[in-house]
Amino acid sequence: MEMEWDDPLYRSTVALFEHTAETMKLDPNIRRRLRFPDRAVIVTVPVRMDDDRVETFHGYRVQHNNTRGPFKGGIRFSPDVNLGETTALAMLMTVKCALVGIPFGGAKGGVRVDPSKLSRGELQRLTRRFTAEIINDIGPDFDIPAPDLGTNEQIMSWMMDTYSQQKGHAIPAAVTGKPIEIGGSLLRLQATGRGVVYLVQDAAAHLGIELGPKITAAVQGFGNVGSELALHLHELGVKVVAVEDVKGAVYSKGGLDIPALRRHYQEGGKLLEFPDVETLPKGELLELPVDIVAPAAVSGVITGKNVEKLRCRILAEGANGAVNADADAILRDQSDIFVLPDVLANSGGVTVSYFEWVQSLQYFFWTADEIDGRLRAILSKAFREVLDVAERRKLDMRTAALTHGMGRLAEAMKLRGLFP
Ligand SMILES: NC(=O)C1=CN([C@@H]2O[C@H](COP(=O)(O)OP(=O)(O)OC[C@H]3O[C@@H](n4cnc5c(N)ncnc54)[C@H](OP(=O)(O)O)[C@@H]3O)[C@@H](O)[C@H]2O)C=CC1
Numbered sequence: 001m002e003m004e005w006d007d008p009l010y011r012s013t014v015a016l017f018e019h020t021a022e023t024m025k026l027d028p029n030i031r032r033r034l035r036f037p038d039r040a041v042i043v044t045v046p047v048r049m050d051d052d053r054v055e056t057f058h059g060y061r062v063q064h065n066n067t068r069g070p071f072k073g074g075i076r077f078s079p080d081v082n083l084g085e086t087t088a089l090a091m092l093m094t095v096k097c098a099l100v101g102i103p104f105g106g107a108k109g110g111v112r113v114d115p116s117k118l119s120r121g122e123l124q125r126l127t128r129r130f131t132a133e134i135i136n137d138i139g140p141d142f143d144i145p146a147p148d149l150g151t152n153e154q155i156m157s158w159m160m161d162t163y164s165q166q167k168g169h170a171i172p173a174a175v176t177g178k179p180i181e182i183g184g185s186l187l188r189l190q191a192t193g194r195g196v197v198y199l200v201q202d203a204a205a206h207l208g209i210e211l212g213p214k215i216t217a218a219v220q221g222f223g224n225v226g227s228e229l230a231l232h233l234h235e236l237g238v239k240v241v242a243v244e245d246v247k248g249a250v251y252s253k254g255g256l257d258i259p260a261l262r263r264h265y266q267e268g269g270k271l272l273e274f275p276d277v278e279t280l281p282k283g284e285l286l287e288l289p290v291d292i293v294a295p296a297a298v299s300g301v302i303t304g305k306n307v308e309k310l311r312c313r314i315l316a317e318g319a320n321g322a323v324n325a326d327a328d329a330i331l332r333d334q335s336d337i338f339v340l341p342d343v344l345a346n347s348g349g350v351t352v353s354y355f356e357w358v359q360s361l362q363y364f365f366w367t368a369d370e371i372d373g374r375l376r377a378i379l380s381k382a383f384r385e386v387l388d389v390a391e392r393r394k395l396d397m398r399t400a401a402l403t404h405g406m407g408r409l410a411e412a413m414k415l416r417g418l419f420p
């Protein structure tokens, strides 16, 4: 393992790619190539803080592969950001875009910072300086950032504005996940969480499970992905009995009032202070005896240590890298849990980002029904294709999803003659 990349998510992602490459007998030249990014940019981001000090942050943009189209992937603001983690997330983006058949490669970026400790002014200055530092490495035809953990529409708005100011005119296609008022797309905000639920619906239909009040769910994370996911399950009549944020989880046997909980959370209320609910210690949520468990926060939460304690029927991975390679090996061989792996489960986000990019390039906007219909069609097709690979080749769903994505990528690399 090369020192520069050493990180638990990177090690785990490489192990999963290697397992898949071995199973599908991937060309060894391509296999070696996929372990590393095309390019990785590391920048230092000085920011004047409110108390007049200048704090120094570190930022990354890792571009893994652009054989199938421009680099694409989110920007993460989190204290865990480093080169290895960002590279692993970029690798997953490459496979995710290939898997759903959208014309992008994979990238990821981020700043090592806890955004909850910054004022709004500090956050804006950090975002603008980070964007300025990577301005020659991104662009609507080359590499298009989007939101991820710890970032949101406002951050994308500042990124788009900084990019546009440098170029001298508004360039909405420079980022996706921006507000609708400046060229964003209807439903991008909802797309990742809603997409996870569309895939849960497909999985439930396949397993003969009827989604409704007899079905229970637990969701880890209550940000963009987790709260949308919980809300959409709730709207389908599923009893969402527990949700968790960084501090802990709330639980109600009869099902939580997700719309009220979401209002409370979005208005700045603490999850653990929501009235008339029980609380659970951190981590227990994943082990609840519910039908659906959806990790939708950070990576590495399901490991060799707790995987055998899972009691769900469907594991829907909203978060990237929630299951590490040790846990995956156990799930793969010894479990009857139906896994919707991250590259499939959360691909609704980048799919609507693709729609947003197309709309931003054409200055012509689609209706919510058009977007929702196209999203559903792409996700259902991806689900059927992955299931087909799994059934035909007798593979688990993660290896099947990675096989499908890596197979498409390898084909594109060969067609373009990248290894003459
Ligand atoms: N946004 C998107 O479109 C996409 C996101 N994803 C993935 O989904 C995941 C979540 O992203 P997103 O919803 O955008 O991020 P957000 O920043 O919007 O929300 C993150 C949520 O997770 C909670 N959280 C943070 N750390 C922990 C922890 N250790 N245990 C439990 N909960 C925790 C946060 O709690 P608190 O508020 O208390 O900090 C918050 O509720 C990430 O893995 C991301 O890569 C994947 C595809 C697209």
Ligand SMILES: O=C(O)CCC(=O)C(=O)O
Pocket (backbone or CB within 6 Å): 072, 073, 074, 075, 093, 096, 144, 145, 146, 147, 148, 176, 177, 320, 346, 347, 349, 350, 351, 353
């Ligand atoms: O919407 C995008 O472009 C990328 C979203 C993302 O970062 C992800 O799918 O992990």
